[in-house]
Amino acid sequence: MSQNLIAALQNPSLYPHEVDGFQVIETHISWVILTGQYAYKLKKPVNFGFLDFTDLNQRQYFCNEELRLNKRLTEGLYLDVLPITGTPDAPVIGGNGVVIEYALKMLQFPQSQLLSTLQANGELTAAHIDEMAQQIAHFHIQAPHVPLEHYQGTPVAVMEPVRQNFDQIRPFLTDKADLQQLDALQAWAESSFIRLEPLLKQRKAEGFIRECHGDIHLGNATLIDGKVVIFDCIEFNEPFRFTDVYGDVGFLAMDLEDRGLKCLARRFVSQYLELTGDYQGLELLNFYKAYRALVRAKVSLFSMPADATGVQRAATLRQYRNYANLAESYSTIPSRFLAITHGVSAVGKSSVAMRLVEALGAIRLRSDVIRKQLFGEQQPENAVGEGIYSTDASETTYKKMHELAATVLRAGFPVIIDATYLKREQRDAAASVAESTGVPYLIIDCDAPDAVIEGWLAHRQAQGTDPSDATLDVVHAQRASREPLGADEVQRSKRIETNNSKSLDTLIEDIRQRLPGL
Incomplete structure (x- = not known):
């Protein structure tokens, strides 16, 4: 009919x-x-x-x-x-x-404007991902909280579909290597659940289980009038939608990585966190990414016809293994480090930090963003060094960044703190975080010619989209008051010319050689 x-x-x-x-x-x-x-x-x-x-x-x-x-x-x-x-x-x-x-x-709308189609054609840009991060962050902030008494979001409810994946996948597999890999993934999921259960309970209690989208990937986003629009959320099953916000974040991050866009996946996560400040839940990210990858793996097996030919079965198993291998990649022990930038405003520190995000999987903490999350916008009547840039406000900002850095490092991710770090006391505090968490520490000493800094500063002010309030007067004041790196700090620093891309490429390669797990 x-x-x-x-x-x-x-x-x-x-x-x-x-x-x-x-x-x-x-x-x-x-x-x-x-x-x-x-x-x-x-x-x-x-x-x-x-x-x-x-x-x-x-x-x-x-x-x-x-x-x-x-x-x-x-x-x-x-x-x-x-x-x-x-x-x-x-x-x-x-x-x-x-x-x-x-x-x-x-x-x-034209199917040609789907972000999945743009990606296939090589037309997906970082700007599209930044727009998605902004939309998803604001959506999650405003999304209704699932009531505390609701079953969804409890640790038991979170783990049910994870276990179901393994039960539903196993009957399709006959190859010994596939079955061994699945067993190892299940053991990792179970051990991860034991480790994460207190955090899952905390997330439930603190209201991070919300009425989310449930199905965010590039195939469910399109351009309309030049703007990204995310559509086709899960309407037919509340448990799929009533989830921790990291369920949505993990899905898109996994989808990007599956498409070979690891740099954009890292950029998305770091940008999302800057907007939401939800660093406390970061430890859940790989757990949810692995779960989403195995859902995709399961669906690929489900799509195989009962009378599949040898060629069809081989193609299905190849697709399954791609997703299973992706899930396995999330179970590896990460290499971590703490890096801080050092340099005056508008020297290019944020661009350097974003390169470390995309290339090395670091989470960026930006002083300009965190300062305004703590204190709001700078008021016009305040002079240099006053208002949200007073000594007390700066001390609070750096303290908060260091607390967040420790949280992110404990969650298993490297960190890049994007701030001026002009004072020795600030740098010593960051070094203490690295020491207490047992990770390598690096000072990225950023410099550029004065003319370049002035040009970048003018461009930034003209755009009006950067969170920094720095002016040329601020830059001059910073140069006059900065405390140079000590001899011991120089040994743990890498100087780069931010207007020279080769300088940054060399830095990233050096870090990779020292930490091959990145």
């Missing part, structure tokens, strides 16, 4: 708008009829356990849920839920009479 309805709906006279032609996109749970200006999505009457669309009333309910939930991240994309009356062979959209189906009306 449904196939007849889909065929009958491909009739231009049924629609109150111009139709450019029809194209039907079919998934395992829905049909989407493209008409040119608008798209109409119908849910299949199927039951897969994790969703049940077999009842018409349920399909209506979940159409309305999809409309409601996706409006949180989109504007003008999801439009209405329309009844379909008549018969499967002679349907009427929005008519009177007995309803035979429901359709979700959406604004149609």
